[in-house]
Amino acid sequence: MKRVYANEKWCLGCRLCEYNCAFANSGEVNMVKALKGKPIFPRIHVDGDESINFAVSCRHCKDPLCVKSCISGALSIKDGVICIDHNKCVGCLTCILVCPYGAVSEGKNGVVQKCELCLENSCGEPACVKGCPNNAIVYEER
Amino acid sequence: MSVEFLYPEFEVIRNDNRCIACRVCERQCANVVHSYDSDNGIMLSDETKCVNCQRCVSLCPTRALKIVKSDCTLRENANWKDATIKEIYKQANSGGVLLSSMGNPNPLPVYWDKILINASQVTNPPIDPLREPMETKVFLGKKPEMISRDENGKIKCDISPQLELSMPIMFSAMSYGSISYNAHESLARAATELGILYNTGEGGLHEDFYCYGENTIVQVASGRFGVYKDYLEAGAAVEIKMGQGAKPGIGGHLPGTKIVGDVSRTRMIPEGSDAISPAPHHDIYSIEDLRQLVLSLKEATEYKKPVIVKVAAVHNIAAIASGIARSGADIIAIDGFRGGTGAAPTRIRDNVGIPIELALASVDQRLRDEGIRNNVSLVVGGSIRSASDVVKAIALGADACYVATAAVLALGCHLCRTCQSGKCNWGIATQRPELVKRLNPDIGSKRLVNLMTAWRHEIKELMGGMGINSIESLRGNRLMLRGIGLNEKELQILGISHAGE
Numbered sequence: 001m002k003r004v005y006a007n008e009k010w011c012l013g014c015r016l017c018e019y020n021c022a023f024a025n026s027g028e029v030n031m032v033k034a035l036k037g038k039p040i041f042p043r044i045h046v047d048g049d050e051s052i053n054f055a056v057s058c059r060h061c062k063d064p065l066c067v068k069s070c071i072s073g074a075l076s077i078k079d080g081v082i083c084i085d086h087n088k089c090v091g092c093l094t095c096i097l098v099c100p101y102g103a104v105s106e107g108k109n110g111v112v113q114k115c116e117l118c119l120e121n122s123c124g125e126p127a128c129v130k131g132c133p134n135n136a137i138v139y140e141e142r
Numbered sequence: 143m144s145v146e147f148l149y150p151e152f153e154v155i156r157n158d159n160r161c162i163a164c165r166v167c168e169r170q171c172a173n174v175v176h177s178y179d180s181d182n183g184i185m186l187s188d189e190t191k192c193v194n195c196q197r198c199v200s201l202c203p204t205r206a207l208k209i210v211k212s213d214c215t216l217r218e219n220a221n222w223k224d225a226t227i228k229e230i231y232k233q234a235n236s237g238g239v240l241l242s243s244m245g246n247p248n249p250l251p252v253y254w255d256k257i258l259i260n261a262s263q264v265t266n267p268p269i270d271p272l273r274e275p276m277e278t279k280v281f282l283g284k285k286p287e288m289i290s291r292d293e294n295g296k297i298k299c300d301i302s303p304q305l306e307l308s309m310p311i312m313f314s315a316m317s318y319g320s321i322s323y324n325a326h327e328s329l330a331r332a333a334t335e336l337g338i339l340y341n342t343g344e345g346g347l348h349e350d351f352y353c354y355g356e357n358t359i360v361q362v363a364s365g366r367f368g369v370y371k372d373y374l375e376a377g378a379a380v381e382i383k384m385g386q387g388a389k390p391g392i393g394g395h396l397p398g399t400k401i402v403g404d405v406s407r408t409r410m411i412p413e414g415s416d417a418i419s420p421a422p423h424h425d426i427y428s429i430e431d432l433r434q435l436v437l438s439l440k441e442a443t444e445y446k447k448p449v450i451v452k453v454a455a456v457h458n459i460a461a462i463a464s465g466i467a468r469s470g471a472d473i474i475a476i477d478g479f480r481g482g483t484g485a486a487p488t489r490i491r492d493n494v495g496i497p498i499e500l501a502l503a504s505v506d507q508r509l510r511d512e513g514i515r516n517n518v519s520l521v522v523g524g525s526i527r528s529a530s531d532v533v534k535a536i537a538l539g540a541d542a543c544y545v546a547t548a549a550v551l552a553l554g555c556h557l558c559r560t561c562q563s564g565k566c567n568w569g570i571a572t573q574r575p576e577l578v579k580r581l582n583p584d585i586g587s588k589r590l591v592n593l594m595t596a597w598r599h600e601i602k603e604l605m606g607g608m609g610i611n612s613i614e615s616l617r618g619n620r621l622m623l624r625g626i627g628l629n630e631k632e633l634q635i636l637g638i639s640h641a642g643e
Contacts, residue, residue, distance in 0.1 A: 010582045012170070019164045019203055032204050035162040037183075050576065133201060134582045 001080040006054040011136035013053030017128035018042035024127035041107045043115040058103040058115040066095035147231040149214045152194045154187040160206035167198035172565040195558040197567035240488035243561035245480040253499035254531045260622045262609035271602035277612040278309040282519040283448045283472045303448045308337030309598045314523045314544035317343030319405045320484035322578040325570045328586030330354035346408040365419035367409040381450035387481025387524040390454030390495045394419035400573045429465040436470045448472035455501035460508035467517045478524025482547045485562035498524040503636045506539025529600030539618040552593040
């Protein structure tokens with residue numbers, strides 16, 4: 001299965017991926033309208049310090065702790081992709097607690113959000129990968 | 143200094159309706175132009191630091207930024223131009239020699255733009271390169287005067303060593319130190335994929351790049367940085383650098399701040415020490431001395447590799463080239479006054495040397511007149527900007543062209559001409575690790591390959607139009623060129639007729 005992988009060697013820490021992610025999942029067609037003057041809720045986060053950076057998003061684990069721990073059945077696996085049903089999430093945040101990568105986060109309205117590889121939005125391919133200026137995030141089979 | 147005489151050269155224009163304060167511009171600017179005002183949630187900019195490299199403009203996700211030339215006007219006149227006045231202020235401030243990067247920016251004639259190329263009509267057919275084979279392969283090196291046969295009548299094939307290029311272009315010398323590891327890797331990988339050569343420049347060859355040796359020209363310059371037996375043997379050819387088009391007559395000075403880690407090891411000099419290349423080679427004060435070095439290098443490489451002698455285009459270039467052609471060198475590389483540099487004194491860059499078009503034409507003619515044109519191949523550089531410049535250079539008599547500025551542009555350079563600061567936001571002319579990694583060689587080499595592939599298509603189209611199907615048939619074919627707006631003397635030196643003649 002194709003997954004999003006970070007290549008820390010080339011990550012500049014510019015954080016464009018965070019903004020492209022937030023935009024892709026906003027449902028808006030214009031980035032300014034989607035993001036200007038609002039708090040953003042990206043599903044990918046750049047971590048690191050002055051010497052190294054890398055972008056972390058859901059690993060889509062084969063044996064995901066988040067899905068096991070979900071008390072409401074909001075998290076499920078569809079064709080290998082770990083998906084979230086926002087209508088079922090009760091905001092207990094257990095998944096955030098158990099995810100070893102810190103890849104699940106709290107989104108708008110107190111429900112949980114996570115990377116779904118842009119399969120659920122109009123982008124069609126991961127927006128973080130498409131917008132990365134240095135091939136530091138790739139979408140590939142490994 | 144209490145009063146700042148210089149108003150910033152550029153203005154950073156931010157469209158506040160579009161700016162989403164993502165701070166990408168701030169993170170990407172090594173000159174610290176942009177900053178975030180957290181009290182008001184807006185981006186600020188300090189244009190006094192802006193060099194107009196366009197990194198922020200290119201990465202802004204909402205296209206909220208543009209950099210414009212400031213129209214703040216000094217009371218200039220035809221004699222005291224804006225730039226002249228500002229240079230005076232700078233020197234009055236610093237007391238130092240003015241430094242600049244890249245090639246001569248002044249409005250001196252660009253002869254390529256005053257030369258037109260022929261095409262076939264009616265009496266001789268053009269060739270369609272999409273349907274017919276087209277040869278762009280060239281061989282550089284000394285060519286035999288005549289065919290000779292052994293006692294059995296077989297043709298003797300033991301000619302001097304030759305360089306084979308898939309197209310008549312090579313990447314010219316840019317040292318590791320003046321440009322980054324990733325820039326070098328991009329050039330090396332692209333040259334290998336394209337079947338052409340790149341040039342180490344005078345900074346030695348990083349140990350990781352010995353694997354690209356077949357596509358590498360190793361340079362021996364006056365500083366002799368990183369030169370030893372394995373280095374000479376690693377390359378496909380050895381180049382002796384006598385001069386550089388951007389700064390003829392002077393040496394080089396890579397500041398100690400750039401001599402870090404691998405650069406120090408590759409150059410074989412201590413970390414933090416300035417790398418100073420003397421103006422002359424201290425063992426070359428005549429053509430005879432040059433011949434000695436040429437032969438020493440040939441001896442060291444067992445006569446298996448061609449030796450290139452690179453000189454800047456200066457007034458006496460035809461006589462100099464004639465001397466080099468007799469020195470035992472296989473290839474002469476001539477660098478015109480528009481050639482780029484990582485740093486040169488402004489006065490030298492802008493006032494010393496001659497245009498490559500005139501140098502090439504006069505050298506080719508002189509070598510032909512003296513019957514020694516086949517002794518050497520001619521490579522020209524110094525602002526070859528496009529496929530049409532290449533075609534014109536070949537028709538004027540060159541065997542191949544050196545390109546460097548076009549290559550770094552392909553890597554992302556925006557010609558901001560501040561390489562000497564070491565803060566290249568595009569990861570090219572810098573050694574700062576956080577900036578170097580901005581140039582991913584996977585992307586860089588691909589862009590170089592794209593550029594050269596595009597040029598090769600265009601060269602074939604131009605050749606096809608002339609009814610020529612091999613680049614060898616174009617070389618020195620000055621009948622294919624016409625001048626436009628040139629005077630008699632210029633036409634005479636270029637050896638071409640005026641348009642309409």
